[in-house]
Amino acid sequence: MSPSAAATTPEDPELAETAWDLEPLVGGEGEGGVESRLEEALTRSQAFAERYAGKLGELDSAGLGKAMAELAEIYELLGRAGSYAALRFYTDTATPANGALLQKVQERETQIATTLLFFELEWAALSDERAGELLAGEGLDFCRHHLLSVRRYREHLLTEPEEKILAEKALTGAGAWSRLFEELTSAIEVTLPGIPRGHMAGEPPSEQTAEPVALDVALSNLMSADRDVRRTTAEAVTAALLPGLRTRSFLFNTLLADKATDDRLRRYPSWLAARNLANEASDESVQALIEAVRGRYEIARRWYRLKARLLGLEQLADYDRMAAVTEDEVSFSFAQGREIVLDCYSSFSPELGALAKRFFDERWIDAPVRPAKRGGAFCASAVPSAHPYVLLNYTARRRDVLTLAHELGHGVHFALAARQGVFHQGTPLTLAETASVFAETVVFGRLLGEDSTPASRLALLAENLEDTIATVFRQVAMNHFEDLVHTARREQGELSVERFGELWAESQTELLGDSVQITDGYRSWWSYVPHFIGSPGYVYAYAYGQLLALSVYQRYEQEGAELVPRYLEMLAAGGSRSPRELGQIVGIDLADPGFWDAGLDLVERQLQEAEAAAQASGRL
Numbered sequence: 001m002s003p004s005a006a007a008t009t010p011e012d013p014e015l016a017e018t019a020w021d022l023e024p025l026v027g028g029e030g031e032g033g034v035e036s037r038l039e040e041a042l043t044r045s046q047a048f049a050e051r052y053a054g055k056l057g058e059l060d061s062a063g064l065g066k067a068m069a070e071l072a073e074i075y076e077l078l079g080r081a082g083s084y085a086a087l088r089f090y091t092d093t094a095t096p097a098n099g100a101l102l103q104k105v106q107e108r109e110t111q112i113a114t115t116l117l118f119f120e121l122e123w124a125a126l127s128d129e130r131a132g133e134l135l136a137g138e139g140l141d142f143c144r145h146h147l148l149s150v151r152r153y154r155e156h157l158l159t160e161p162e163e164k165i166l167a168e169k170a171l172t173g174a175g176a177w178s179r180l181f182e183e184l185t186s187a188i189e190v191t192l193p194g195i196p197r198g199h200m201a202g203e204p205p206s207e208q209t210a211e212p213v214a215l216d217v218a219l220s221n222l223m224s225a226d227r228d229v230r231r232t233t234a235e236a237v238t239a240a241l242l243p244g245l246r247t248r249s250f251l252f253n254t255l256l257a258d259k260a261t262d263d264r265l266r267r268y269p270s271w272l273a274a275r276n277l278a279n280e281a282s283d284e285s286v287q288a289l290i291e292a293v294r295g296r297y298e299i300a301r302r303w304y305r306l307k308a309r310l311l312g313l314e315q316l317a318d319y320d321r322m323a324a325v326t327e328d329e330v331s332f333s334f335a336q337g338r339e340i341v342l343d344c345y346s347s348f349s350p351e352l353g354a355l356a357k358r359f360f361d362e363r364w365i366d367a368p369v370r371p372a373k374r375g376g377a378f379c380a381s382a383v384p385s386a387h388p389y390v391l392l393n394y395t396a397r398r399r400d401v402l403t404l405a406h407e408l409g410h411g412v413h414f415a416l417a418a419r420q421g422v423f424h425q426g427t428p429l430t431l432a433e434t435a436s437v438f439a440e441t442v443v444f445g446r447l448l449g450e451d452s453t454p455a456s457r458l459a460l461l462a463e464n465l466e467d468t469i470a471t472v473f474r475q476v477a478m479n480h481f482e483d484l485v486h487t488a489r490r491e492q493g494e495l496s497v498e499r500f501g502e503l504w505a506e507s508q509t510e511l512l513g514d515s516v517q518i519t520d521g522y523r524s525w526w527s528y529v530p531h532f533i534g535s536p537g538y539v540y541a542y543a544y545g546q547l548l549a550l551s552v553y554q555r556y557e558q559e560g561a562e563l564v565p566r567y568l569e570m571l572a573a574g575g576s577r578s579p580r581e582l583g584q585i586v587g588i589d590l591a592d593p594g595f596w597d598a599g600l601d602l603v604e605r606q607l608q609e610a611e612a613a614a615q616a617s618g619r620l
Contacts (some may be wrong), residue, residue: 012396015334019091020389021363025084025382031101034081038108039079045115048074050154056122057130061137066425068143071116075422078112082106087366087380087389093186094372100180110171121163123147124154146423147575152277156266166262174258177251178534184248185528186374190218190240192233215528216242216375216393222319223397225327227311234319238521241528248527249497256489259536271464271486275537277426279544280579285590286540292596293476293543297511300473303465304515306611310458310619316515318508318522322559325462326455330398334367337394337401339410344443349564355412359390364411367392376530377403379410379436384418384425398447399463409439417574424576429538431579433545434552435571437471441553454617462612468546468603473511475542481507482532482539500526513594547599554585554602569613 026033085105089098128614135144189212221233276286308316310325321606338360361366366378377392386410394400413435417425444464451457473569484503489495501523508518531538556563570585583590615620
């Protein structure tokens with residue numbers, strides 16, 4: 001397929017119509033369906049508590065299995081109601097009714113969670129011997145690994161009254177601040193004065209515009225081959241971030257203090273320990289990953305120095321990092337992107353291709369950029385009895401095609417693992433990126449294979465390398481920023497706007513060295529990253545997942561079709577086994593001390609391929 005630069009316009013009909021249908025989650029009953037499921041979940045949770053509170057130690061294996069099956073049904077009801085409310089909110093954060101429904105769901109979820117809290121506390125309190133006897137029984141495959149994981153939190157759990165207080169207060173504490181951040185950042189609009197519309201993603205050339213655009217649309221202009229466009233865009237983004245910067249800083253300060261309190265009460269030794277426990281990764285293994293990546297920062301710097309030469313610059317500025325290295329700005333209509341991705345999935349595995357096609361046919365995707373829609377892209381698992389949902393902000397760039405492949409990777413992973421049920425459908429974050437990065441790598445190979453012009457091949461190789469650098473090195477640098485701010489907040493107290501900017505610049509300078517100039521305006525760009533707010537410690541999992549997925553892809557290159565059944569087996573296992581056991585299915589040993597360096601060697605090979613392409617293009 002040979003997309004042309006004029007293939008996509010704002011009137012792309014398929015893109016405009018690609019909106020998800022959330023009604024199957026609630027039986028087509030809308031808000032009424034949300035309310036009825038919440039009411040049923042509450043009633044059933046209260047009956048569950050009456051039946052089992054204080055009696056868990058009296059159950060046998062069969063009784064434990066029955067209790068877990070009842071819990072699964074309650075969580076399914078909650079999952080359907082919660083997914084409907086959250087996904088509706090993410091597509092339009094400005095409509096008050098959407099926020100109100102989400103708040104109602106979260107309040108009821110908290111009420112139900114406190115009602116059921118006793119169960120995990122009593123389970124964790126059982127002796128190892130007694131828990132082992134129960135788990136040895138039959139009929140517990142659907143929840144065994146989950147129950148084992150719960151017991152890993154034993155030393156960090158409080159008493160039941162204390163846990164209930166923390167759960168109920170979280171809704172008006174950390175949960176409320178996270179929602180406010182979503183609303184504030186979704187409302188950010190960037191005015192791009194003096195930039196021709198032809199430079200805007202997916203827009204035909206016309207007159208210059210000063211109309212405000214969504215933050216995601218503005219950020220996509222940083223890939224422009226025109227440095228004036230990049231610089232002007234960066235200045236406009238900084239100006240758009242400024243009005244709410246003090247509010248977002250206060251918000252972040254509050255959540256940093258809130259987490260410090262939680263960690264102290266739960267006796268976590270560091271700000272990252274709770275995230276590591278959730279990821280089923282030891283503090284030592286995570287630190288080994290972070291140190292390995294930070295020790296290879298020169299890979300990123302080497303690319304940025306080469307990129308400066310390709311762009312005819314002495315040194316890149318921060319707004320040049322994502323710049324196209326050629327003026328070959330190829331666009332893809334949504335239909336073209338869909339066909340490329342589906343063909344790649346089907347060529348790899350007809351089963352995956354058929355599953356991915358359902359996302360389009362059955363309206364499981366919401367793709368257009370809209371006012372007040374959450375930025376970025378994600379895939380939500382929803383519940384095993386339904387199906388996943390994918391959110392995109394498709395701007396017709398080649399990178400958007402790869403993003404589509406990436407999020408569909410999450411989607412097929414969730415869909416295949418649905419058979420594991422509500423307790424095991426999801427994996428720890430450290431494995432959650434495996435299918436998405438793998439799929440993105442397959443589609444990248446297709447795009448590269450069909451690209452015959454030296455300039456376009458160079459552009460594609462550069463984009464691929466930059467995505468890897470962003471996922472491995474930049475995410476570890478952002479983890480370092482988190483480490484700096486969590487540590488500073490605990491040791492020094494509330495941080496000023498300027499201090500946040502200094503720590504952001506410090507973490508980015510360590511990564512970039514002398515290869516990229518950090519401008520003053522860039523110091524505020526930490527303030528739109530949602531992971532810092534809602535999922536502290538999340539970001540290193542991207543590096544973990546990228547390096548793991550590249551290793552799995554290397555296995556695929558070596559073994560070909562023989563790997564496919566084992567790969568699908570790994571995806572279908574969901575989170576029913578430990579990360580190490582899941583890796584072993586495809587021949588990966590996560591306990592190998594040299595694993596991270598081997599993955600980083602693959603990244604360096606990508607750099608070498610890009611360097612060779614740059615030489616072949618005659619640009620050096």
